[in-house]
Amino acid sequence: MNEMINSGMLSLSSLLVSLVVLLTGLVVWFFVNRASSRTNEQIELLEALLEQQKRQNALLRRLCEANEPDVEPVAAPAPAVVQDDDDFIRLVAER
Template sequence: MNELSVGALNILSLAVSLVMLIIGLIVWFFVNRASNRTHEQIELLEEMLDQQKRQTALLRRLCEANEPDVVKEEPETSKEAVEEDDFIRLVAER
């Protein structure tokens, strides 16, 4: 009778080991799958970032090319401007 229970214990131990191995393989499969998907998503995000940087650089170049030349206007020192200033000084404030 002792031999029967030792054999049953060995079979039970083998069955538990087999079940644990199957569970471990299933867990490994899903973790590996999630890791691969995450890696692909990271690659896509890095590619999008690179494209956005190129677009930003292109937009900056376009904006700089279309930017009008800024010409500083010199203040008017003509006789009419001086007369207008004098007239404003003569008007009394209320």
């Protein structure tokens, strides 16, 4: 009779351990799956944002090119040569 009680207790404890492991596995799976789906949503949003930024950059580039003034290149006057007696080269000793 004692063996029947012990064997019943053993199967009940193994069943209880199995249920605890199963519940723990389900909880871990739930949080991993939730984090994965959130990450996928964030990646999709970032890709959409990147595409919008590319379109905005293209529009801005076209707008800047359209608003550039048509200025003909003017020949710049030659820079005036200034001769100082206190030039830096005079401070360096010559050999």
